[in-house]
Amino acid sequence: MIKVNTTVTKPRKSGADVAFVVCNTLFMIAFVVITLYPVLNTVAVSFNDGTDAVRGHIGLWPRIFSIKSYNTVLQKPTMKTAAIVSVLRTIIGTVLALATNALLAFVVSRKKFLFKSELSLFWVITMYVNGGMIPYILLFKTLHLSGTFWVYVIPGMLNAFNMLVMRTYMNGIPDSLEESAQLDGAGYFTIFWKIISPLCLPVYATVALFVAVGQWNSWFDTMLYNRMEDKYTTLQYELMKLLNSVTSNKGQNSSTNNTTQQSTVTPVTVRAAATVITMLPIICLYPFLQRYFVTGLTIGGVKE
Template sequence: MTLRYGGKLYLSTRSFLAELAFSVYKAIVLSFIVLMTLYPFWNTLVISFNQAVDTTRGGIYFWPRIWTLQNYKSIWVTSNIPNALFISVARAVCSTVLNLFLTTMLAYALSRREFVLRKPFTLIVLLSMYVNAGLFPNYFLLRGLHLNGTFWVYIIPSMISAFNFIVIRTFIKTIPESLFESARIDGTSEFKIFIRFALPLSKPVLATVALFVAVGAWNAWFDTLLYNSAKPELFTLQYQLMALLQQSMNQSKSAADINTAGMAANILASTVTPMSIRSAGTIFATAPILAVYPFLQKYFVVGMNVGSIKE
């Protein structure tokens, strides 16, 4: 007895059934993964568009029962969101540009084999991946440099990452040396070679690193809590969302933590609930990543693979 399934010929019922069972298993696992990943977003999205008091009655799973934009309006109007959005965008852009430029410049200089300080400098940078003095020693350094209470505390401490350095240097090493050599013979300075050749030629790997840096900068919130919690004008979007979240989880937290989010909830207690505000905030903070994700996703797998090739 022979059976055909999926363009293949099976010699026995047993092997056909085994293959069929395996296909069913695969379909279940993939559907489960897709559903498990996407449904929580969908549920949050639906709640964010449903009227707040109605949501507390439960049963909002797949579609809003009473549509409203009130949740979004209230976080936009009463909290610091518009300003936080500006701070977050500025942070992501500044961080990404500075990170890429400085890390690539360092990676280029330390990829020159003839450079006499290549080895000690590389060691200093690579070891920084494993050295961490801890929270408060870092805190006092940044305070000593008077970075606390400024926008630059978001940018300056994290301009170089050893991991990104490895990724970019690995890539630069694959660029044919002859390209740089001919420019050098023409008397072009190293900095100009870096700007004119190394930087543009590294575009594919820079796209990946840019994605990582931008996402990291966009998602950070703890440094705001540490250094800028007394400066509402420097709050980032994630920090605002954190405040909303903490407030909705723990109504009796200290006033400092709740900040403007607490005010928002008090003023609008009759029309919005912490849960609705939280959902709207979550969607608000996720939307930019969801919007760029489909376009960038082809880059990061490449980057992961480059990163895994060490040395």
Template sequence: MVTFIYMFLILLSVSTLYPFLNAIVISLNEGLDTSKGGITLWPREFTWENYSVVFQDERLMSGFFVSVLRTVIGTVTAILATAIFSYGMSRRELMGRKYYMIICIITMYFGGGLIPTFLLIRELGLMNSFWVYIIPSLISVWNMIIFRTFFQGLPAGLEESAKIDGCGNWGTLFRVVLPLSGPVIATLALFTAVGHWNEWFLASIYISDEKLLPIQTILKQILASNIVSEQTASMDAAALAHLQKAKTITSKSLSMATMMVATLPIVLVYPFVQKYFVKGVLVGSLKE
């Protein structure tokens, strides 16, 4: 039975990892050779040309910078705003706390829809603005519930001691509660960062300036085009000349290289916060 379980887990791991590994191999293989097929787990004609073209494309590098900036600012502000909101919702002395909670939960299941949201974003002056990535996603009700439950599980004596020492609500939150909430903060920060990094839909609706497009939206356009000429139209003269000289780049190889550039940074973050997952999410969501 144990052998069967291990065999099943190995097959599951291979089936999960293979598409990602195959994408890496294709991105490192000569494009024209890839078009012949048969590329599996090792490059047949190894080359860096695909990545060379990607890093010479100013549009992609601009999108990468926007994505990094959006992820950092969006994660920090969202975790801070949600933590403050959650701390208030965790106070038992808050009048109408249950009704506020019901209102918050309703927003998890019912939304205004795309058109009302578009009109709201336009009236707020967030169209074609970097802040359209940040402000609408400041509060996550799901993260608030996890934060709130975690805060309620902290010993009441800690806050009482802080108040005796002269701390108000803000002092208690920032000097006592948040320093003790490392696991749940790390876990929710990772989930929030992944959401910001992978999100592409907002930019496709609210952003028309190419300089504000994140790399995921640009990648979506690349994968949708499937025509190398549409990729080269946005490159500078040096990159275009390099591509014409190489004669080995195809739409598929260029797409895989772009996908790796967009995916690997956030994937590399996971090992550093993996140890917080169980302690942060399970404790924060199951204790009551």
């Protein structure tokens, strides 16, 4: 059958089909270039000499190689703090979110649980209605969360969407596992820890990935709640400040930072270096995690 197919289709490769393939290839090449070029260009600029970079027209390779910008960025004390805080919030935030969401999903996915639908509804409502920016600012002030590290990890910890993704997955695990464990005298915590969790590792990985990326990339909470606290600044927020200093005085970014030395470091290259440092961990990791986020999106969306 298949053999027949191929022999039939091969000769019928019409002119239109060839044109299609050519156009499609061109489209994909354009797509890849547009996606990659700006990123690679930033990398090139970050390794370029400062004053030279201001002239622009750096392509994919630095014109005058220099790693001064990286030195400058890494020697800034705020950057060091920012890096530590960013890493910490990503780790602590992910662990907390994972533990609580998994437990909540476990509770609402127990078929015999007394308040199963009520608890689900309680959380689903939060997906549609939220208080908005100002009430949160006031709430965190009242709770004395503003100006602390915990404002990054506690408020967004439980999230109805992540919970639903996990719940869907847990619903697919046969009840008989739970029942037989209960016959052997296992309590609910043991069932959660020893039976359900080991089976849910793929979906845990998915949710952990979503949370971790969100934590690493967020900057707005730093600006709203910890603007004055230098010790809780984050990498993204520092980058934001660098970017702001450039966007606010359009085009006039030619002044050098330290004119005393002949070595040159300009805001352009410093920002490029900071950008590269900020995106490096994610770029290195994401290709290996593909299978998890594809699963997660498919569970959350199309499920047939």
